[in-house]
Amino acid sequence: MSKESILVCGSGIAGLAMALGLARAGFQASLLGPRTPPKALGPDVYHPRVYAISSSSQALLDRLGVWNMLDMARVTPVEAMEVYGDASGAVHLHAWQAAQTNLAWIVESGELERVLQQAVQVFGIVWHAERFQRLESSTVFTDTGRALKPDLLVGADGAQSAVRKAAGISHKSRAYGDQGVVVHLTSELPSQNVAMQWFTGESILALLPMPDTSDGHQVSMVWSVPDDMAKTLLALPESERNQQLETRLLAATGGRLGRLRVRSPMFGFPLFLESSGMVAPGVALISDAAHRVHPLAGQGLNLGLGDVHDLLNVLTSKESYRRVGDTRVLSRYRRARAEPILAMSMTTDGLHRLFANRTAAASWGRNTGMQMVDRIPFLKRMLIGGAGR
Numbered sequence: 001m002s003k004e005s006i007l008v009c010g011s012g013i014a015g016l017a018m019a020l021g022l023a024r025a026g027f028q029a030s031l032l033g034p035r036t037p038p039k040a041l042g043p044d045v046y047h048p049r050v051y052a053i054s055s056s057s058q059a060l061l062d063r064l065g066v067w068n069m070l071d072m073a074r075v076t077p078v079e080a081m082e083v084y085g086d087a088s089g090a091v092h093l094h095a096w097q098a099a100q101t102n103l104a105w106i107v108e109s110g111e112l113e114r115v116l117q118q119a120v121q122v123f124g125i126v127w128h129a130e131r132f133q134r135l136e137s138s139t140v141f142t143d144t145g146r147a148l149k150p151d152l153l154v155g156a157d158g159a160q161s162a163v164r165k166a167a168g169i170s171h172k173s174r175a176y177g178d179q180g181v182v183v184h185l186t187s188e189l190p191s192q193n194v195a196m197q198w199f200t201g202e203s204i205l206a207l208l209p210m211p212d213t214s215d216g217h218q219v220s221m222v223w224s225v226p227d228d229m230a231k232t233l234l235a236l237p238e239s240e241r242n243q244q245l246e247t248r249l250l251a252a253t254g255g256r257l258g259r260l261r262v263r264s265p266m267f268g269f270p271l272f273l274e275s276s277g278m279v280a281p282g283v284a285l286i287s288d289a290a291h292r293v294h295p296l297a298g299q300g301l302n303l304g305l306g307d308v309h310d311l312l313n314v315l316t317s318k319e320s321y322r323r324v325g326d327t328r329v330l331s332r333y334r335r336a337r338a339e340p341i342l343a344m345s346m347t348t349d350g351l352h353r354l355f356a357n358r359t360a361a362a363s364w365g366r367n368t369g370m371q372m373v374d375r376i377p378f379l380k381r382m383l384i385g386g387a388g389r
């Protein structure tokens with residue numbers, strides 16, 4: 001019997017990982033999406049987007065043979081986390097408390113794209129550098145008029161997924177009314193591989209450890225703030241914007257890392273909570289095409305790589321008489337993902353609601369809760385498991 005063909009639409013990190021995993025598992029995988037090699041950067045310059053890669057994602061990337069291709073001088077292990085509430089609440093999590101070496105790794109998007117694109121090339125995966133346009137009776141048409149008829153179409157084409165729309169897969173979306181503002185900073189004091197987060201009531205600030213540069217110690221910021229605040233900040237002239245941010249950061253962090261100075265361009269990303277029906281006959285969605293969560297736990301891409309892992313498992317363990325696009329096979333994938341996606345959506349949304357509530361009672365409740373968590377080893381181990389998933 002000839003190999004079944006699977007077309008992955010979308011050439012972001014999730015799509016590249018999916019195509020590679022399928023090819024390694026013996027499927028006839030091909031890719032459809034723009035081919036944009038990430039810029040090669042000097043040792044002191046870092047891609048604007050970085051991800052906290054969980055241990056499960058790290059294991060998947062290792063299985064795909066790309067983890068060792070990363071430039072390890074640009075990858076930072078996270079050995080501990082410090083989470084602060086808006087009053088006296090604080091939780092300190094160490095990897096050793098859960099017998100783990102690291103909680104996560106901070107990796108640039110460009111580095112992940114670079115190694116995945118290289119591996120896709122080495123595996124000789126056919127890559128149509130075109131865009132998906134429409135789906136008619138299981139035939140995919142691209143924007144150049146090419147017609148492709150895969151046995152299964154995987155939609156990895158991001159939050160605005162055209163595949164999702166064409167396949168008529170249900171989709172729910174709620175805007176948080178917040179933006180995630182990202183920038184790299186030089187810190188006066190070293191972060192010592194500790195990721196830090198402050199829930200301040202009106203915003204959530206995360207500082208992720210990064211490699212030192214010739215300017216000094218470096219951290220990457222993800223600051224979730226209301227839309228209007230982000231827009232006002234981003235519209236300011238550069239020097240005023242940087243100065244305002246630096247003053248606010250010093251106040252929000254209480255000087256934990258000393259003075260923080262902006263060292264890269266700044267970007268804002270609108271934040272959403274989204275879910276979808278995941279599958280239709282002959283079609284499966286993965287990653288942002290299927291769901292989005294608040295970045296406060298740094299888990300969006302990890303959830304997407306979890307989709308890659310579970311879809312690969314379902315496809316490689318199916319009965320030989322079933323086709324890859326069979327509704328029964330795809331329903332197994334939907335069921336496998338239902339719980340992790342719901343759990344992550346509820347956790348991140350719940351935390352966002354809890355900390356966005358500015359009443360005195362809510363503030364007392366969350367800060368007392370954080371103090372309790374900090375004193376109970378069992379609860380901490382559970383939280384570390386979650387932080388590393």
Ligand SMILES: Cc1cc2nc3c(=O)[nH]c(=O)nc-3n(C[C@H](O)[C@H](O)[C@H](O)COP(=O)(O)OP(=O)(O)OC[C@H]3O[C@@H](n4cnc5c(N)ncnc54)[C@H](O)[C@@H]3O)c2cc1C
Binds near residue numbers: 015301
């Ligand atoms: C501020 C912020 C911080 C975050 N931090 C983290 C973190 O620390 N850890 C983490 O795990 N996640 C994090 N996330 C989430 C993460 O950014 C996303 O989940 C991840 O980028 C999704 O990857 P993807 O490959 O699914 O989608 P994308 O990166 O959007 O890729 C989609 C691809 O599809 C292509 N495409 C689009 N339309 C078409 C078409 N019609 N035809 C063909 N191709 C098409 C695009 O060109 C692109 O290549 C964060 C998100 C935000 C906003």
